[in-house]
Amino acid sequence: MVSKTNNRLILLILKNMPVILFLVIFIGFSVLDQRFFTLQNFDNILRSSAFVGIIAVGMTFVLLTGGIDLSVGAAMYVAGGLVGIMLENNYNLWLTIFAGLLAGVVFGLVNALIITKLKIIPFMATLGTLTAGRGLALLITHSRALSFPASIKVGAVKVLDILPIPVLIFLIIILLAVVVLMLTPLGRQIYALGNDPEAAKKAGLNTDRLTAIVYVISGFCAALAAIVAITQQGRVSASFGNGIEFRAIAAAVLGGTSLFGGVGMVFPGTFVGILLMQMIQTGMVYLQVDGYLQDIVVAGVIFFAIFIDSRRMDLLRKLERRTIRVEKTSDSHLDVKGTQQAG
Amino acid sequence: MGEIALSFQHVHKSFFGVPVLRDINIDIKRGHILGLIGENGAGKSTLMNILGGVVPFENGEIYLDGQLYTPHNPEDATKHGISFIHQELNLFTNLSIAENLLITNFPTLGKAPLINRREMVKKTSEFLKLVDLPLSPDTMVEQLSPGERQLVEVAKALSTDASIIIFDEPTTSLTNRETERLFEIIRRLHDSGRTIIYISHILGDVMRLADDIAVLRDGELIDHGPCKEFSINRMITQMVGREINQIYPDRITPTGQEPLLEIKNLSRAGIVKDINFTLHNEEILGVFGLMGSGRSELAQIIFGLEACEEGEILFKQESTNHFSPREKIQKKMGFVTENRREEGLMMTASVAENLGLVALDSHKGPLNTVIRSSLDQAVNGIADKLRIKSTNIQKHLAKGLSGGNQQKVVIGKWLLTEPKVLVVDEPTRGVDVGAKSEIYHILNEIASNGAGILFISSEIEELMGMCDRILIMSYGEIVGSVEREYFDREEILRMAFREHNNGIKNE
Numbered sequence: 123m124v125s126k127t128n129n130r131l132i133l134l135i136l137k138n139m140p141v142i143l144f145l146v147i148f149i150g151f152s153v154l155d156q157r158f159f160t161l162q163n164f165d166n167i168l169r170s171s172a173f174v175g176i177i178a179v180g181m182t183f184v185l186l187t188g189g190i191d192l193s194v195g196a197a198m199y200v201a202g203g204l205v206g207i208m209l210e211n212n213y214n215l216w217l218t219i220f221a222g223l224l225a226g227v228v229f230g231l232v233n234a235l236i237i238t239k240l241k242i243i244p245f246m247a248t249l250g251t252l253t254a255g256r257g258l259a260l261l262i263t264h265s266r267a268l269s270f271p272a273s274i275k276v277g278a279v280k281v282l283d284i285l286p287i288p289v290l291i292f293l294i295i296i297l298l299a300v301v302v303l304m305l306t307p308l309g310r311q312i313y314a315l316g317n318d319p320e321a322a323k324k325a326g327l328n329t330d331r332l333t334a335i336v337y338v339i340s341g342f343c344a345a346l347a348a349i350v351a352i353t354q355q356g357r358v359s360a361s362f363g364n365g366i367e368f369r370a371i372a373a374a375v376l377g378g379t380s381l382f383g384g385v386g387m388v389f390p391g392t393f394v395g396i397l398l399m400q401m402i403q404t405g406m407v408y409l410q411v412d413g414y415l416q417d418i419v420v421a422g423v424i425f426f427a428i429f430i431d432s433r434r435m436d437l438l439r440k441l442e443r444r445t446i447r448v449e450k451t452s453d454s455h456l457d458v459k460g461t462q463q464a465g
Numbered sequence: 466m467g468e469i470a471l472s473f474q475h476v477h478k479s480f481f482g483v484p485v486l487r488d489i490n491i492d493i494k495r496g497h498i499l500g501l502i503g504e505n506g507a508g509k510s511t512l513m514n515i516l517g518g519v520v521p522f523e524n525g526e527i528y529l530d531g532q533l534y535t536p537h538n539p540e541d542a543t544k545h546g547i548s549f550i551h552q553e554l555n556l557f558t559n560l561s562i563a564e565n566l567l568i569t570n571f572p573t574l575g576k577a578p579l580i581n582r583r584e585m586v587k588k589t590s591e592f593l594k595l596v597d598l599p600l601s602p603d604t605m606v607e608q609l610s611p612g613e614r615q616l617v618e619v620a621k622a623l624s625t626d627a628s629i630i631i632f633d634e635p636t637t638s639l640t641n642r643e644t645e646r647l648f649e650i651i652r653r654l655h656d657s658g659r660t661i662i663y664i665s666h667i668l669g670d671v672m673r674l675a676d677d678i679a680v681l682r683d684g685e686l687i688d689h690g691p692c693k694e695f696s697i698n699r700m701i702t703q704m705v706g707r708e709i710n711q712i713y714p715d716r717i718t719p720t721g722q723e724p725l726l727e728i729k730n731l732s733r734a735g736i737v738k739d740i741n742f743t744l745h746n747e748e749i750l751g752v753f754g755l756m757g758s759g760r761s762e763l764a765q766i767i768f769g770l771e772a773c774e775e776g777e778i779l780f781k782q783e784s785t786n787h788f789s790p791r792e793k794i795q796k797k798m799g800f801v802t803e804n805r806r807e808e809g810l811m812m813t814a815s816v817a818e819n820l821g822l823v824a825l826d827s828h829k830g831p832l833n834t835v836i837r838s839s840l841d842q843a844v845n846g847i848a849d850k851l852r853i854k855s856t857n858i859q860k861h862l863a864k865g866l867s868g869g870n871q872q873k874v875v876i877g878k879w880l881l882t883e884p885k886v887l888v889v890d891e892p893t894r895g896v897d898v899g900a901k902s903e904i905y906h907i908l909n910e911i912a913s914n915g916a917g918i919l920f921i922s923s924e925i926e927e928l929m930g931m932c933d934r935i936l937i938m939s940y941g942e943i944v945g946s947v948e949r950e951y952f953d954r955e956e957i958l959r960m961a962f963r964e965h966n967n968g969i970k971n972e
Contacts, residue, residue, distance in 0.1 A: 306578050307571040310564050314557040321555035326540045326569050384559045 136434045140378050140394045143427065147398065151405035158408055165286070167400050169277070172288035173347040173354070175396040177366060178373040179299045180343025182392045183336040185374055186303075188316045188383025189237070189244035191337060194344040194370055196255025197229040198363030201345035203259040206268035206358040223345045229255065230341020234334035252367070260360065267359040270352070277354035288350045295343065299388040312336060316383030372424045373399055378431070399423075469531070470495035470660040471516075471629060476525035478511055485511050486684045489525070493677075498651070498661045500675030500692065502668065504704055504897035505867035507681040509664050513631050517549040518542040529629075548627030550618045552634040552895075553806075556606045562617055563589035563602035566624050592620040596650050612643025619650055630654065631662045636670065637895055640756035648674060666897060668697050682706055705899045712902045713930030714909040716949070720933050721746035724782070725917040726886050728767070731776035736762045737941040740776070744886065744917040749908065751928035752921040754938035755961055760921045761803055763938070764888050767919070768800040769793050781885065794823060799879035803890035803921075805868075809875040812864035816855050819863050819874050820844045824881035847877045851907060869900025876907060887911060888919045893927060905931055925954055937961050 135142065152159040177194050184191045205222040213221075229251070236247040277288050285293075303309035315322045315332050322329050344363075352358060377395030379386025386392070402423055406416045471493040478486040486508045493499050503509050514520045516527065518536030527534045529545055536542045542549065556565050563585045564571075572584035589602035596616045606614060615635055622630050632651070636644045651674060655661060665671050671678065678695050680688040680703040688703045723746045731740040737759045744750045754760040765771045767778060769790045778785050780796060788796070802808040810819055821828075821844045828840040841859075848858050851873045855861045863871060872892060879887060889908065893901045908931065912918050922928050928935050929952045937945040937960040945960040947953070 301579075305580055307573070307580060308578065310560060310571070310580070311568065313559055314564075314568055317557040317559045318555070321557065324539055324551075324555050326543065384557075 132437070136437055139430060139434055140376060140398070140427075141390055143376075143430075144394050144398050144401075147401060147405070151401065151408070155405070155408045158405060163404065167397060167404050168289045168292075169286050169354070170404070171396045171400040172286075172292040173351040174366060174369050174373065174400075175292045175393070176295050176343050176347040176350060177340075178370040178392050178396050179295050179388055180340035181367075181370040182299070182374045182377075182379050182386055182388050183303075183312065183339045184244070185371070185379045185381060186312050186316045186383060186386055187333060187336050188319065189333065189336065190248065190371070190381070191233065191340045192245065192248040192367050193229070193233060193251040193255055194340060194347075195363035195366040196252045196259065197226050197341050197344035198348040198351070198366060199259040199358075200229060200255050200262075201225045202348035202352060202358045202362050203263040203268070205349060205352060206270070207262060209270055209274070210268060219349060222349055223342060226341040226343070226345020226348070227338055228341070229344070230338035231334070233341065234337040237337065238330040238333050259362075263358070263360075265360055267357060269357045272356065275353060275356045277350065288354055291346070291350055295346070296389055296393055303388060308332075308335065313384055316385075318384075369399065375431070376424065376427045468494055470497075470529070472528040473512075474526045474528065476512070476515065476522055476527065478508075478515065478520070478522045484684055486515075486522070489686050491679055491686055491689060493660060493662070495660055496655065496658045497676040498655050498663055498674055500671035500678045501662055501664045501681065502666070502671055502678065502700060502704060503681035504899055505869045505895075507704070507897075508684040509681055510633065511684075512681070513549065513633060513662065513664065516542065516547060517631065518547075519549075543625050543627075546626060546628040547631070548622035548625055548629070549631045550615075550622060550633065550635060552637065554614050554618055556614055556617060556621075558607040559605070561603045561605055562593070562600065562609075562620075565606055565617060566592060566602075566621050588624070589620075592624050595623055596620045597646070610643070611638040612640060612646065615639060615643070615647055616650065619647075619654075623654075627659070629660045629662070631664070633664045634666065634895060635663075636665065636667065638756075643756075644670075666895060668700050671700075672697065680704055701898050704897065712898070712905065713927075714906045716749070716909065716931070716933060718747055718913050720748035721915070725780070726767070726919070727777075727779035727782075729777040729779065731763075731766065731773055731778065733762075733766060733771070733774045736771075737766065740943055742936055742943065742946070744919055746885075746915050746917055747912055748934070749912050749918045749920055749932045751932035751935035752919065752938060753925055753928050753935050753957060753961060754923070756923060758938045758961065759941035760923075760938055761890050762941075764800065764890050764919070764921055768798065768888055770800075794882060795826070797883065797885040799823075799882060799884035799887040801875050801879060801887070801889040801892055803894065805871055805875050810863045810871060813862055816848070816853065816858040816861050816863055816866065816874055817841070817844045820847055820858070820878050820881065823878050827882070843881055847881055851877050851880075852903065853877065867897075867900075869896040869903075872896050872900065872904060873907075876904065880907075880911065884911075884916055886917050886919070888921070890921045891923065892920075893922075893924070901927075925957055929954065929957075 157163065177198070181191060181194065201222045204225050205218055208218040208221060233248055233251055236242050236251070237244050240247075277286065280286050281290055303312065311322075311327055311332055314325070315327065315329055319329060348363065351362070373395040374386065374392045375381065375395070376398055377386070377391035377393065379391060399420065402420060403416060406419060411419065469492045473489050473491045476486060476489040477484065489512060501509050501513075511520065515522045516536070518539045518541045521537070534545060536545070539549075557568070560568070566589050567585055572581040572588065573579060574581045586602045593600060593602065596619050598613060598616050598620065600609075600613070606617065609617065619630075635647060639647065648670075651661060651663070663671065663674055672692065672695070675692045678688070678690065678692050678700065679686060680700065682704060724743045725746055726744040728740050728742050732738050740763060742750070752760050752763070762771065766773045769785070769788050769792070773786055780793070780798060783796075785793060785796070790800070806812065811822070821840050824843060825835055825840070828836050828843065830836045844858065848855070853866070853873050854870050855866060863874060866874065876889075876892065892904055892908070896904065905927070908918055908920070920928060920932055933949050935947050935952065935957060936943050937947070937957055939961055945957070947957060
């Protein structure tokens with residue numbers, strides 16, 4: 123039946139909207155500017171995606187449970203500030219990295235405690251720690267901009283002459299996240315929690331523990347992103363990590379993660395989402411779009427994607443609704459068997 | 466191991482000083498099916514929640530296989546082999562069947578925290594076989610029909626090695642065929658020696674399934690004995706505590722001549738086809754069809770919630786094809802949805818707020834502000850009239866009411882708009898006999914006062930008791946229309962089943 127295959131096609135398109143949007147914009151820019159379709163440019167896009175991408179992966183964990191973490195930028199600044207101070211004072215490099223990551227974990231743990239023990243909704247809890255965290259970071263850095271010698275900029279070093287270190291770390295984080303979410307009990311329980319918190323409790327899942335874990339993961343990712351950003355930028359200023367939460371949430375949502383929990387994937391989802399955003403920004407630089415206008419365009423694209431997403435959900439629901447007529451056998455699986463025998 | 470699997474002794478429970486269970490003493494024999502019946506609010510759910518470890522109890526003891534049993538949480542109950550299949554299903558729709566079954570108990574690859582997929586699929590297949598569900602364990606739950614989901618819940622209960630399984634109204638969202646399948650599975654569980662507690666308002670089902678019957682009323686155990694000693698009449702009398710001679714009101718007023726709602730050649734691809742009928746004033750027009758016959762979808766199209774692709778919807782002789790529900794409400798149409806929990810009520814708002822919701826427009830002051838006094842008066846009036854059992858309708862939340870009273874609130878909010886046409890979809894689902902009768906009388910009165918009612922239901926008895934005429938739907942088409950004087954249960958059922966025959970013969 124024609125209408126049926128048509129519907130199937132629409133479904134297929136809608137379900138893969140992030141990837142399609144990515145390809146369309148990719149081809150669009152490639153046609154508009156020849157410098158866009160070059161290896162160097164791809165390398166550039168990947169490298170500048172890395173640290174936001176790492177945060178977006180952590181954010182995806184949080185969004186999957188139906189929560190939100192607005193404090194990632196502050197966590198990033200706290201970890202970055204600590205690492206910066208320790209570097210200035212010539213602490214051991216590995217100890218410094220360890221301390222930075224630990225700071226992120228502790229930051230996430232604080233979020234988790236506020237949310238699960240004080241029962242404050244994630245939006246307010248992390249909005250609070252966002253403010254407190256930036257204050258703490260300004261306090262430990264004495265609101266100075268910390269600069270480091272050029273030797274810190276290992277972010278440009280390529281492993282095996284192909285992969286820059288930040289990209290490698292980003293890819294490892296994605297791989298780990300995919301394994302955890304898809305193949306471990308923990309990952310599947312995170313999806314369950316996001317789908318129906320009440321049912322999760324009734325099923326005997328330790329929902330507080332699961333919630334705590336995702337905020338700790340998010341805090342850890344923010345700290346890791348801080349370290350990666352330092353190796354690329356070579357400095358920690360007072361605006362370090364400022365506003366990063368918007369880009370991380372946008373990347374996850376662009377990639378198809380639902381803000382209501384239970385739906386979303388790190389790969390291709392969030393990965394495509396972050397590349398999409400970075401690609402648009404880079405593309406606009408090539409097209410010499412005004413710098414202030416760029417922000418507006420990026421925001422516009424994000425709204426567009428979220429709009430498409432909500433339309434998509436509506437349409438999916440309509441298309442997947444069981445029809446009553448047309449095919450008499452598709453009423454349920456049970457019917458199919460009987461009628462085949464009859465025919 | 467005695468003959469008694471489960472024994473409640475002097476169990477007492479009160480909420481905020483109000484006793485909801487008084488001195489319950491009941492023994493449940495091993496391997497028996499106990500049909501637990503009672504009106505909404507009689508204490509069935511509380512008793513089962515106590516057993517399932519969801520709520521604590523105050524006095525008394527529960528013995529499981531002769532051992533004292535005091536559950537503190539749902540996991541305790543699971544550990545003791547008690548499994549509770551709730552009315553609203555607790556499945557994760559974004560996960561596969563296998564993941565749902567083993568969500569707290571994933572098999573892993575040795576000591577690594579990785580899921581052993583092969584083991585998971587193998588285990589799940591075994592349990593799916595037990596409930597006769599020929600599906601891949603990897604199927605996502607969101608793709609399953611309500612009946613299949615119900616069976617997955619049963620499989621989940623079996624996977625916890627349950628010896629006592631509680632079913633709370635398991636058939637409310639199942640088609641007839643799915644219900645039959647579930648009953649077959651329940652009988653099989655029974656044959657394998659499991660003890661089953663079956664709660665339902667559908668007394669005919671209880672009669673068919675149960676070995677023993679227990680009746681609760683106002684928190685007390687009124688009657689308990691083997692099923693064969695019970696008749697439907699005795700059950701009803703015990704449940705409501707009085708004889709209900711007349712569940713249905715007399716339909717004596719002749720139907721009017723003024724066409725209020727005319728549906729002409731209404732079609733929507735894949736949903737309904739070529740629907741034609743006219744609803745007059747003072748008429749109750751029934752629509753009967755099996756689950757999935759397109760009844761509810763038809764109602765949604767008429768009310769403007771879904772687009773109508775072809776044909777015409779004339780409301781008071783005016784074409785309303787492209788009217789939104791809001792415009793239809795302004796023209797005095799009302800719609801009691803089949804799903805009061807999710808669509809009919811704001812569960813966390815007060816009873817009064819729910820009652821006043823659609824009538825807000827008719828209590829507006831000069832600056833479009835709501836005139837409190839006039840609204841409150843109307844709301845209080847309707848709450849009294851419908852005898853909604855709530856001591857303080859301004860404070861009490863809708864979710865705190867029993868099912869019957871909730872339904873009265875839904876109907877009441879439409880009554881305040883004085884509808885000319887009221888579409889009611891399954892108005893008595895999950896409602897006990899006493900409240901049912903009240904709802905019937907209310908609907909009858911609305912019709913007597915000049916409105917037309919489109920009464921959609923899958924309970925053939927209530928349509929025969931209430932309607933002037935019944936339309937029969939099957940696969941999105943109207944396949945028959947019967948006048949009151951020619952009502953015949955078998956004939957109507959035969960029409961509704963007409964196109965389903967193929968499948969049934971082969972099962």
